[in-house]
Amino acid sequence: xxxxxxxxxxxxxxNDDPAVRARLASSHVALVGCGGLGSNAASMxxxxxxxxxxxxxFDVVEESNLxxxxxxxxxxxxxxxxxxxxxxxxxxxxVTLRIHTTCAxxxxxxxxxxxxDVIIEAADRAETxxxxxxxxxxxxxxxxxxxxxxxxxFASANEIVTERFGEAFYLVGDLRSDVRDELPxxxxxxxxxxxxxxxxxxxxxxxxxxx
Amino acid sequence: MxxxxxxxxxxxxxxxxxxxxxxPRALELPDQSRIADVIELLGxxxxxxxxxxxxRHAPDDHVLxxxxxxxxxxxxxxx
Numbered sequence: 527x528x529x530x531x532x533x534x535x536x537x538x539x540x541n542d543d544p545a546v547r548a549r550l551a552s553s554h555v556a557l558v559g560c561g562g563l564g565s566n567a568a569s570m571x572x573x574x575x576x577x578x579x580x581x582x583x584f585d586v587v588e589e590s591n592l593x594x595x596x597x598x599x600x601x602x603x604x605x606x607x608x609x610x611x612x613x614x615x616x617x618x619x620x621v622t623l624r625i626h627t628t629c630a631x632x633x634x635x636x637x638x639x640x641x642x643d644v645i646i647e648a649a650d651r652a653e654t655x656x657x658x659x660x661x662x663x664x665x666x667x668x669x670x671x672x673x674x675x676x677x678x679x680f681a682s683a684n685e686i687v688t689e690r691f692g693e694a695f696y697l698v699g700d701l702r703s704d705v706r707d708e709l710p711x712x713x714x715x716x717x718x719x720x721x722x723x724x725x726x727x728x729x730x731x732x733x734x735x736x737x
Numbered sequence: 738m739x740x741x742x743x744x745x746x747x748x749x750x751x752x753x754x755x756x757x758x759x760x761p762r763a764l765e766l767p768d769q770s771r772i773a774d775v776i777e778l779l780g781x782x783x784x785x786x787x788x789x790x791x792x793r794h795a796p797d798d799h800v801l802x803x804x805x806x807x808x809x810x811x812x813x814x815x816x
Contacts, residue, residue, distance in 0.1 A: 563816045648816055655812035656785030663787070663794030676746070678815040691810060693792040701746045704813035711815055 532643040533670055537733035546732060547575050553731045556580035556642035558630050558658050560606040562711060563674055564648030565596035566720035567727075572614045574728055578622040579614070581607045582638050584629035594713040632657060636665050644727045647673035648720070650705070663695055670735070672726045676700040677719035679709035686715065688722050690736045698722040738803040739763045742775070745810040748786070751779045761808075766801065773797040775807065786811045 532553050538545050553576050557564040560583035568579055583606045587597045591606075601609040605627045614621055626638050630649075635658065639645050645666070647658045655675060662671050676699035677686060685700040698719050703709055726736060742752070743761040750757055753764065766775065772788055772795060788795050789808045801807065 559816060561816050650814060650816035652785045652812045652814045655814075655816075656787055659787040659812065660794065663789075664796070667793060673812070674816065675810075675812045676815070678813075691808065692789045692794065695787075695789070695794075697810070699813075701810070702813060703815065705815040706813070709815070716816070 533730050550575040551577040554578040554642045556639040556645045558582050559648035560610050562594040562716040563720045566717050567724040570724035572617045580624040582626045583607050594716045635661050644670045646723050670694045670730045672696045672723050674698040674719050676703045678703045678705045680712050683718045686718050696726050740805045740807050743808040772799050
């Protein structure tokens with residue numbers, strides 16, 4: 527299946543569970559970043575039945591990650607991609623995983639996400655988020671990109687929303703709560719944002735984009 | 738020419754009318770203005786940003802046209 531095919535299929539009827547399962551099982555989502563956003567979104571996608579994920583991250587699991595990221599104490603020091611892959615395969619041994627333990631850059635990003643039907647930006651630094659949005663929106667303008675911005679702190683989780691910012695660019699968050707303002711990253715609010723990202727991806731795969 | 742300008746998050750304070758808010762407003766520009774010219778005109782800070790014109794990504798050297806919908810969004814850190 528070539529890129530975009532899944533997202534351009536006719537919408538899956540909401541009450542047709544076999545069709546929903548079949549569509550998700552044949553879908554491929556790439557996650558650029560496997561930290562607070564990416565690790566939690568990946569688990570939700572696998573539990574929902576998405577058949578193939580690409581995991582991209584250069585980092586290793588540190589103790590400071592355990593407050594919000596889907597890793598465990600016995601995984602400290604492991605590459606996040608490999609640790610996450612182990613956990614995802616415990617959820618579904620049949621999931622197909624493409625693992626890239628490397629830093630996503632302007633030069634390699636398009637090759638890393640390959641032929642994913644939907645791409646999730648799950649980075650932490652603002653510069654990296656902008657790079658991912660700019661590179662992918664420019665070079666893969668028709669592949670849906672789901673990004674997150676504004677999820678730090680403990681303001682109401684109801685402020686975190688999903689909106690369609692461009693033709694194929696979806697934005698999750700409150701757009702303003704910035705780690706650089708010394709706001710803490712709280713598991714519950716980070717996971718709300720990651721759930722939004724996973725859910726937008728699932729809706730896109732099922733042919734039901736946000737308006 | 739006129740374009741519709743929407744500035745998101747903290748960039749909204751740079752709307753020429755000083756009213757803030759993310760809703761789009763008409764901006765009068767010389768013909769053949771580029772996105773980089775708008776950024777300079779508004780005095781936007783040199784921070785990461787994502788720019789869309791009519792729902793599609795556009796680079797800073799993109800030449801704007803009458804009626805274009807220009808949206809500028811600054812990602813913030815955290816993940």
